[in-house]
Amino acid sequence: MATDRRRVEVKVRRVVVALDTASAPSEALEAAAGLARGLGAELVGLFVEDQRLLRFAELPFAQELGGATARAHPVNTADIERALKAHADRLRRLLSEAARSLDVPWTLAVARGQVVQAALEFAGIEDLLVMARARYLSVTVARPQAGQQFPSLRARTVAALFDGSPAAERALIVAHTLAQVAGCELAVIIPAAGPELFRARRIDAAEVLASRGGSAAAYVMVPGADPATVERAARAQRARVLLWPGGGREGAGKAVAALLADVSCPVVMIG
Amino acid sequence: MIEPLAADRLTHRCDPAVFRFATTAELGPLDDVIGQERAARAVDFGISIARDGYNLFVMGAPGSGKHTLVRRAISRRAERAERPSDWVYVNNFQTPHRPLALALPPGRGNALRRDMAKLVEELRGAIPAIFESDEYTARVEAIDAEFTERHERAFGALGAEAAEQKIALLRTPSGFSFAPVKDGEVMGPEEFAKLSEEEQARIESTIASLQGKLEKLVREVMRWRAERIERVKALNREMTLLAVGHLVDELKRGYQDLPKVVEYLEALQRDVLDHADDFRKQPEAPAALARLVQRDEPSLRRYEVNVLVDHSAPDGSPVVFADHPTYQNLTGRVDHIAQLGTLVTDFNLIKAGALHRANGGYLLIDATKLLNQPFAWEGLKRALTRKELRIESLAEMYSLVSTVSLEPEPIPLAAKVVLFGERYIYYLLQAYDPDFSKLFRVAADFSDDFDRSADTTETFARLVGTLASREQLLPLDRSAVARTVDFGSRYAGDGKKITARLQRITDLLTEADHVAREAGHAALSAEDIDRADAARRDRADRLRERVHEEILRGTLLIDTSGAKVGQVNGLSVLALGDYAFGGPTRITATTRLGEGQVIDIQREVELGGAIHSKGVLILSAFLAARYSGQRPHSLAASLVFEQTYSEVEGDSASLAELCALLSSLADAPIRQSLAVTGSINQLGEVQPIGGVNEKIEGFFDVCRARGLAGDQGVLIPAANIDHLMLRADVVAAAREGKFHVYAVSTVDQAIELLTGVPAGTPDVLGEGPQATINGRVAARLRDYSTVRRTWARPGARPGGPGRPRRLGGD
Incomplete structure (x- = not known):
């Protein structure tokens, strides 16, 4: 699929990072801030208060089990609202720190609903959408990394799914930008049924990168573009961010949700 | 005569x-010291005998060559001796407040210090490198992924089990909840209320059951977290060992002949494995701030080596002179550093004392300086008794400060201690300190x-x-x-x-x-x-000149011509530091009837020393024995050093005092052109005295100032002739017959010279010829005795018929 590489433009007004109470925020914020810096965009945090929690809290037998203490205690709507507000404050602090370290403008928006749907509705056509991965409990023990930029990303890998589409080209350009800003390796995951197609797409990808002054990248062939296959390839590359050419926003909610359920790193959606 | x-x-x-x-x-x-053969033999014996307690006390006057002789003797021996061990202190990784002492062959203490510094430097590069390697990162991530997967799988399974029962597992901001679901949405209270009671009960029961499982799962997660931490720690140790192991093994090979050093290196390796993070942190504080917070940073000081004693120089056994033997300078100390208002220390701040430096060799100390320093003598004795060097803080011992300090491992002590001092210190220590004779068994007495x-x-x-x-x-x-x-x-x-x-x-x-x-x-x-x-x-002559001047002016009454009864020129010496001078002192005696008492006025007013009093008692005994052997000794006499206002000590005037008494009793005038010095015994023999030269010269100076008349001179004990080293001018005057020195052996010879009257020989009753001094003294004492017997009769009263004058007149 030949394209005039000089015509490919990536215009990004805002980098929206969507988070809820089940999201792992650090890597997503780091990636979003790096993108905002690299693309000259505004960093916008979107905290989505899970509507289900508020509804559940109205039930007479509503109880919460502490994630650290394993102790159950009754909760009501007021408790959940206070907890959500505190969570928003914590995200605001993290967002502020990430933005300040890279000197990018930032805001935090709060919405209610379910995170994927709310994010898709919130993000505009010129916005990049960064979705944090969902997790039940954090495994790693936080280590202080005072003063260090991109503590999670540096010396790791940014992976981009490249299927030769214009969205994939834009995803590759954005991935290249992030890799340069954060000092990461770049991995290009190419879905292809056979070697011929892989070689052709690889040449395309290399041309895209060359047009942006980049050349070093790892190219990985995968048999398909389903989330599980792509996730395995990304994990093998130790990817900390996955650039996903998502296509149109309409009707993408379920696909994105399925993707997020499988991946172990934040996903950047490129339309 | x-x-x-x-x-x-x-x-x-x-x-x-x-x-x-x-x-x-x-x-x-x-090269030799003259005339100290005995002391030299003692010193050689003392420094050569290798037995406990055979330390030396070298005694003698200052400047008598003690130090020279001892140093020379020790140097000869020390040059041939093998160099003792180096001693270093290192960290005790198990009990940091008890640093370990390691002995190494001479010169290898510093080598170990350099080796350790090099090791730390290499580890500072190697350990961060290995932790930044792709391999390490990949393995940590693999561990994390494994545990993440385990979490997700467990929670996913629980979530799926809940979903089968139309229950959703929700993630709240601080934990989890289970909520009933209808048509894919969480049920609200109104919908729930519409359910039948049985359905509500079933849902609540299901949620309770799921909650129980969730609780177990969260507890399991806690265990997994701990497991993960252990796995990462084990990985860290494994990776650190890769960096440390071969470096430490190489060092161990270099020190395989020193088991304690090898043991230390093994402990160090274990510590590095446990504290690999310390090598990964890079302090970035500004210099000024770094000084303040340095101790809060992970410190690699614990891997340093504190070389306490270094014998790398090829000079045999150490010979140390403790010039300022304070307790700490002798036994060592643990310094502290003030840090943010507190005092802190570590094994690197242990400082050697003179005993450490002299260990395996010789320690020379001035006894006076040592005894003047609080606790120093006790500290030295303790070290010699225990035969080990234990650094103990005085402040801590006496609870003067309450700060964390160290208890360094004691070091075996094998040093020969040589104390230098004057004789009186030696004898005082012998008398009053029972430990002294056990610890200092060799005395070298310098003449x-x-x-x-x-x-x-x-x-x-x-x-x-x-x-x-x-x-x-x-x-x-x-x-x-x-x-x-x-x-x-x-x-x-x-x-x-x-x-x-x-x-x-x-x-x-x-x-x-x-x-x-x-x-x-x-x-x-x-x-x-x-x-x-x-x-x-x-x-130094100011005082002598002043005394001399007062004599010449007549303020101090000294006759150098004529003759007087009961008055004689005695001679005394005044010692002022290193300078002594002599001069005449008038001694007078009065006699009268009494009960045998000779009153020493100096003693009565407590201006006479014990030896002086002894001299007076001796001459008193001589008088009684010689002249009153067969009758009551009925003499009362008084003796005094005229115009003296401070204590008189010594018995060198007892001959002069006796001559004054004899003159008084015999009513025989004494030639004032002569002065007398000498002590007397109970048999009337003249004994030698000190300062004979100064005494003679003192009287000579007075006589010469007044004009030498040719009859002036001094009587000295014959036993002092060998001591004469008179000034050339005195000798010249004697040669010209202007001044004379007489050597006398008995009081009789002295009194003859002084009075010009023969002394005579007392008979068995103590009486001599009337023309002799002894005869006249005996007669006078016999008169006194007679009068006393008369007075002793019943009814005799003063002024009455029993009055002596009337009886004597009979």
């Missing part, structure tokens, strides 16, 4: 002609002087030459050497001896050198020595 001593007996001049050199520059150096013979005089000449050469003084010609010999004898107070206090000789030569150089001489001559000696006397 005793004849005066010939002039040539008044001094013991050294004849320059006995020397066969022109100046001492021709003489070879003298104050040595015999003056042809041989020793020649050796002394070489010694003088050596001193001059060592002090970079002009050489001495023969006359100067001879004069120095004379000075040495005069300083020893004995014409047959030469002083062993070489410092005094050195001082004289130094001052003579100054005189000679000012005069432009190429070598010291006798004249230079005399001038230097005179100048030194002159500098």
Whole structure:
């Protein structure tokens, strides 16, 4: 699929990072801030208060089990609202720190609903959408990394799914930008049924990168573009961010949700 | 009558002609100390015997060559001896407040320190590198992924189980909840209320059951977290070992002959494995702030080596002189550093004491300095008794401070201690400190002087030459050497001896050198020595001059002509530091009827010392025994040193006091042109006294100032003739017959000279011929006895028929 590489433009007004109470925020914020810096965009945090929690809290037998203490205690709507507000404050602090370290403008928006749907509705056509991965409990023990930029990303890998589409080209350009800003390796995951197609797409990808002054990248062939296959390839590359050419926003909610359920790193959606 | 001593007996001049050199520059150096053979044998014995408690106390007067002899003896032995071990302190990783002491062959203490510094430097590079490697990162991520997967799988399974029962597992901001679901949405309260009671109960029961499972799962997650931490720690140890293992193994191979060092290196490796993070952190604080917070940073100081004692120099056993023997300077100390208002320390701040440095060799200490330092003597004894060096803080021992300190591992002590001091210190310690005799079993007693013979005089000449050469003084010609010999004898107070206090000789030569150089001489001559000696006397002469002046002015009453009953010129010496001078003192005696008491007025007013009182009691006993053996001793007498206002000590005036008493009793005037010195025993024999030269010269100076009449002189004990080293002017006056020195052996000889009356020989009743002193004394005492017996009769009363005058008149 030949394209005039000089015509490919990536215009990004805002980098929206969507988070809820089940999201792992650090890597997503780091990636979003790096993108905002690299693309000259505004960093916008979107905290989505899970509507289900508020509804559940109205039930007479509503109880919460502490994630650290394993102790159950009754909760009501007021408790959940206070907890959500505190969570928003914590995200605001993290967002502020990430933005300040890279000197990018930032805001935090709060919405209610379910995170994927709310994010898709919130993000505009010129916005990049960064979705944090969902997790039940954090495994790693936080280590202080005072003063260090991109503590999670540096010396790791940014992976981009490249299927030769214009969205994939834009995803590759954005991935290249992030890799340069954060000092990461770049991995290009190419879905292809056979070697011929892989070689052709690889040449395309290399041309895209060359047009942006980049050349070093790892190219990985995968048999398909389903989330599980792509996730395995990304994990093998130790990817900390996955650039996903998502296509149109309409009707993408379920696909994105399925993707997020499988991946172990934040996903950047490129339309 | 005793004849005066010939002039040539008044001094013991050294004849320059006995020397066969022109100046001492021709003489070879003298390495030995003269006249201290006994002390030298003791020192050799003391430093060679390798037994506990055989430390040395070297005693003798200051400047007697103690240090020179001991240092020389020790040096000879120390040069041949093997160098003792180096000692280092290292961290005790198990009990940090008890640092470990390691012994290493000489020179290897510093090598270990360098090796450890190099190891730490290498680890600072190798450990961060290995933790930043892709391999390490991948393995940590693999562990994390494994546990993440385990979490997700467990929670996913629970979530799926809940979903089958139409229950959703929700993630709340701080935990989890289960909520009933209808049509894919969480059920609200209104919808729930619409359910039948059975359905509501089922849902609640299902949620309760799921909640129980969730609770178990969260607890399991806690265990997984701990497991993950252990897995990462194990990985860290494994990776660190890759960096550390071969480096430490290499070091261990280098020290395989030293099991304790190898043991330490193994402990160090374990510590590095446990604290690999310390090598990964890079302090970035500004320099000024870094000083303040340095100790809060992970410190690699614990891997350093504190070289306490280094014997890398090829000079045999150590010989250490403890110039300032405080407790800490002797036994070592643990320093502290003030940090943010507190005092902190570590094994690197352990400082060696003199005992550490002298361990395996010799420690030389001045006893006076040692005893003047609080706790130092006790500390030294403790170390010698325990045979180990244990650094203990005094402040902590006496609870003066409450700060964290260290208890360094004690170091075995094998040092020979040599104490230098004066004799009185040795004897005081012997008398009052029971430990002393156990710890200092060898005493080297240095003589104050040595015999003056042809041989020793020649050796002394070489010694003088050596001193001059060592002090970079002009050489001495023969006359100067001879004069120095004379000075040495005069300083020893004995014409047959030469002083062993070489410092005094050195001082004289130094001052003579100054005189000679000012005069432009190429070598010291006798004249230079005399001038230097005179100048030194002159500098110290203020008080002597003042006393002399007062005598000449008549303020101090001293007769040097005429004769008086019961009055005699005694002689005394006043010692002021290193300078002594003599002079006459008038002694008077009165006698009367009494009960045998001789009152020593000095003693009555507590201005007489014990030895002086003893002298008076002896002469009193002599009087009673010689003259009143068969009848009551009915004498009352008083003796006094006129115009003295401070304590009189010594018995050298007892001959003069006895002569004054005899004069009074015999009513025989004493020639005031003579002065007397000598002590007396109960048999009337005259015994030698000290300071004979100063005493004679003191009286001579007074007589000469008034004009030598030819009859003036001094009576001295015959036993003091050998001690005479009189000034040249006194000798000259004697040669010319203007001044005389009489040597007497008995009181009878003395009283004859003083009164010009024969003493006579007392008969068995203590009575002598009336024309003799003894006869007249006996007669007087017999009269007293008679009167006393008369008074003792019943009814005798003063003024009555029993009054002595009337009875005597009968």
